[in-house]
Amino acid sequence: MTDSATMLRRQLRHIWRYPALTLTAAGVPVIFLLLFVYVFGGTMGVGLETGAVDPRTAYANYLAPGIILMTIVAQAQGTAISVATDMTDGIVARFKTMAIARVSVLTGHVIGSLIQTMIAIVAVIAAALLVGFRPTAGVVEWLGVFGVLAMVGFAFTWFATALGMVTNDVTAASNLPMPLLILPFLGSGFVPTESMPTAVRWFAENQPLTPVTETLRALLNGTPVGNSLLNSAIWSAVIALLGYLWAKRLYNRDPGK
Numbered sequence: 001m002t003d004s005a006t007m008l009r010r011q012l013r014h015i016w017r018y019p020a021l022t023l024t025a026a027g028v029p030v031i032f033l034l035l036f037v038y039v040f041g042g043t044m045g046v047g048l049e050t051g052a053v054d055p056r057t058a059y060a061n062y063l064a065p066g067i068i069l070m071t072i073v074a075q076a077q078g079t080a081i082s083v084a085t086d087m088t089d090g091i092v093a094r095f096k097t098m099a100i101a102r103v104s105v106l107t108g109h110v111i112g113s114l115i116q117t118m119i120a121i122v123a124v125i126a127a128a129l130l131v132g133f134r135p136t137a138g139v140v141e142w143l144g145v146f147g148v149l150a151m152v153g154f155a156f157t158w159f160a161t162a163l164g165m166v167t168n169d170v171t172a173a174s175n176l177p178m179p180l181l182i183l184p185f186l187g188s189g190f191v192p193t194e195s196m197p198t199a200v201r202w203f204a205e206n207q208p209l210t211p212v213t214e215t216l217r218a219l220l221n222g223t224p225v226g227n228s229l230l231n232s233a234i235w236s237a238v239i240a241l242l243g244y245l246w247a248k249r250l251y252n253r254d255p256g257k
Contacts, residue, residue, distance in 0.1 A: 003100040007108025014082070015116050021078035026120035028181075029070040030127045036063055036190065037131050044191070060132040064125075065216035066189020069209055071124045072117055072153045073184065076160035076177040079113040083164025084173035092251075106247055110157050117153045118146070135220040144219045148232060152212050155236040156180070158243030165250040183209045188217075208235040 015022060036044070041056035041063075086092050086109075095105050125133075137145065163176040184190065186203060187210040193201050204210055211231035218225045 003104035004107040004111070006100075007104045008111050011082075011108050011112025012115070015112060021075075021081070022116050022120055025071055025075040025078055025117065026123040026127075028074045029067045029120075029124045032070060033063065033067045033124070033127060033131060036067075054132070057132040057134065060128065061134060061221070062217070063190060064128045064133045064135070065213045065220065066184045066187070067128060068121055068124055068149065068216065069152070069189060069213060070181065070184045071120050072149070072156050073177070073180040073209075075113065075117040075120060075153075076156050076163070076180055077174055078116070079109065079157055079160035080164035080173045080177050081170060082113065083109055083161050084167070084170045087165055088168060088170055102251065103248070106161060106251060109161055110154070113157045113160070114150065114153050117157065118150065121149055121153075136222045137220045138222075141219045141222065145216055148212065148215055148219070148229070151233065151236045152209075155240035155243065158240050158247060160243070162243050162246035162250060165247060183207060184213070187213055189213050208239065211235065 037056055037060050041059040044055070044059045086105075092105060096102065160177055164173045166176065167173050186200065187193070187207055188204065189209065193204040193210070196204055211228040212235070214228040215225055215232050217223075218228065
């Protein structure tokens with residue numbers, strides 16, 4: 001615990017000194033938010049039976065959960081870059097020779113990146129409110145929203161940590177998480193899955209981010225969560241365990257392999 005706290009302080013100092021990754025994690029979703037609300041929102045919102053007078057407001061309310069989740073997958077790239085940088089510049093080799101818990105290096109990265117992700121999420125939610133997002137959630141529902149986001153962020157951060165160590169090149173590691181950005185689009189984040197072709201709809205309804213999106217949408221709009229919360233928890237547990245075991249194995253491998 002002490003070693004992990006030390007490594008976390010190291011990561012927090014990096015976040016403070018190099019804010020570009022945090023700005024990027026928030027900037028990419030905000031750009032998509034502005035694009036879809038102000039360019040496509042007038043048309044997309046017409047097809048949503050929400051009762052809102054302005055179709056852009058209707059679409060902003062529908063779109064916000066998907067955009068918030070995009071912040072988590074966008075931050076995965078920053079996590080992979082940070083981990084890959086440590087793995088290639090020699091500092092990890094030095095850590096391995098020190099009398100510290102090996103897992104503390106990974107834990108510091110994961111918790112530090114999770115804090116960075118939550119900061120970016122707050123910024124994205126603020127931007128969504130400015131463009132017309134109007135949730136009806138109360139205090140308890142908002143606590144549930146941030147709890148779900150922390151759960152999913154923790155899982156994807158462990159997975160991104162493993163991606164950062166799977167190659168010895170920082171550039172390659174930064175590109176590996178890019179396919180994750182497609183998941184919010186191939187789900188219920190931007191349009192209802194019912195509007196998709198059969199094969200695409202099947203994938204959209206059975207991929208990790210769709211139940212998370214539906215959980216967030218239900219909490220933010222005050223509607224029943226149903227089974228989506230349980231499915232979100234199962235997906236998060238599987239991804240977190242896979243990422244942890246993969247990252248641990250890569251961290252302990254022979255440096256020459």
